[in-house]
Amino acid sequence: MVKACYDKNGLKKGAWSEDEDTKLRTYIQRYGHWNWGLLPKFAGVSRCGKSCRLRWMNYLRPNMKHGNFSKEEDDLVIDLHNKLGNKFVQITFYVKTFTYMHICTADLEKKLVYYWARSHPLKIWLNPLFASIENIFWVRHCICIHVTYKGEFSSEAFLIDICSFMGRWSRIAAKLPGRSDNEIKNRWNTHLKKRVQGDQSGSTSLGPDHDQANPKANLVKETYGSSNITAPTLDDETAGDFWTEPFLPDDDIFVPSGNYLLSPFNFEFNDYFNCQSSCHDVMTTDEFLWSTLDTYVEDNME
DNA sequence: AAAAAATGCAACCGCCATTGT
């Protein structure tokens, strides 16, 4: 029997009872979770909002799986953990906030882009003599930046995946339906970490350039590989200026033409720099980009 | 059978990001 304990505000802590679960589940299914801070009071649960949120997200949500992980799930967690080992905070494209505030046409888009960019300042490395930003807008969880190259009459669209900024466990959980980030984290810490360490003992899976003290540097290496592209850094003093150097490699291997789907943090992007020819098709899926845009328009236009 | 140790996992805590004013 779990002993009930209470915090200084008289709110219950510790394991949830069936009665509490029922109250919380019933309330959220009927009214949704509009405000976690106020919800417990309305749901009749003597818990803090954070505790309610955690209980819902990790246990009470519909379609949550419980119990043992299948081998496929374990393998997927290991694989994704290997790829997403460090939380991705590397920003590849930068745009100075005010620069595009007037470019956005719809107020909603402006607001969304503004709030996102305030915390994740973007900067695109463009030379105004050669290119200009045509439009910036919101497409589901992505920001789409449409650039036109002057003189060449060509343009391309950069689609930046905001999910790239989610935490590691959340990103893994997104690939495992029915599993919460907390559950996956526990699974990793209690089982999979040992399994992986056992597999790796005596051999290192990290590259010779891997710098254990500097994961960010590794990420840059992994992202840009051995190409001549200069990875912009958040610490760069010049990063405050919009009109900086063009985001182009020193050689002519990577010359943008046509419309590219560039999601700087997904695996296709990384692979692209490592094996440009074989991944070219993935990168030039115009159809995907424009069908996504069509969906966005359908969803948001009268 | 009982005690000790190990394990697993739900829940908590603190920090930081996000959003509103």
Add this chain to the structure above:
DNA sequence: GACAATGGCGGTTGCATTTTT
């Protein structure tokens, strides 16, 4: 820009359960 409220994440803890001695 400053501040406050809220939300989300990662690391950790505490306790129930299982395994070992």
